[in-house]
Amino acid sequence: MVVAAIGVIRLPDVFTRSHAVSLADSLGAFLMLVGIALNEGLGINMLKILVVLALLYILNPVIAHATIRAAHRSGLKPWQKETS
Amino acid sequence: MKTFLFCVVVLLAIIIGAYLYRVLRGPTIFDRLLGHNGISTKAIILLIVIGISFERVDMFIDIAIGYALLNLVGALAVAKYLEQKGHS
Numbered sequence: 001m002v003v004a005a006i007g008v009i010r011l012p013d014v015f016t017r018s019h020a021v022s023l024a025d026s027l028g029a030f031l032m033l034v035g036i037a038l039n040e041g042l043g044i045n046m047l048k049i050l051v052v053l054a055l056l057y058i059l060n061p062v063i064a065h066a067t068i069r070a071a072h073r074s075g076l077k078p079w080q081k082e083t084s
Numbered sequence: 085m086k087t088f089l090f091c092v093v094v095l096l097a098i099i100i101g102a103y104l105y106r107v108l109r110g111p112t113i114f115d116r117l118l119g120h121n122g123i124s125t126k127a128i129i130l131l132i133v134i135g136i137s138f139e140r141v142d143m144f145i146d147i148a149i150g151y152a153l154l155n156l157v158g159a160l161a162v163a164k165y166l167e168q169k170g171h172s
Contacts, residue, residue: 001096004122009105018118021118049141059152062160063121066167067163069163070114071112
């Protein structure tokens with residue numbers, strides 16, 4: 001998730017930033033929540049944490065996809081390297 | 085264990101600050117929307133970590149589930165609205 005935060009600050013465009021938000025962020029949330037669920041032990045709390053994990057794992061890419069689709073539909077051009 | 089959880093909370097707060105920079109500075113409105121998505125993901129994890137730290141996970145987990153569902157509805161509504169309207 002630290003890498004995702006650095007990517008969100010440093011990358012040049014909304015299309016490239018979406019990679020940092022959706023991919024790296026989902027992986028960080030997955031690892032962190034699995035660790036917390038294993039620490040919690042077997043029971044209803046572990047089940048609820050896994051429900052939150054599944055929800056985040058579905059929701060995060062869906063929201064990023066909707067945002068980028070809106071950006072693409074509204075005519076935003078992707079960033080290109082300047083060729084001097 | 086308490087100190088470790090406190091360090092995790094502080095690190096998550098710093099990461100939220102990085103996303104907040106993008107929300108405030110973002111050139112287009114879609115950057116701000118992506119930053120909001122990242123902040124809400126971090127806020128869910130922060131809620132669960134605070135619940136572990138207070139040893140009241142059963143209460144905080146329900147708040148986290150409700151927050152995740154609200155986040156989905158809000159962000160999808162804003163994205164659909166911007167898709168029809170276009171950026172300006």
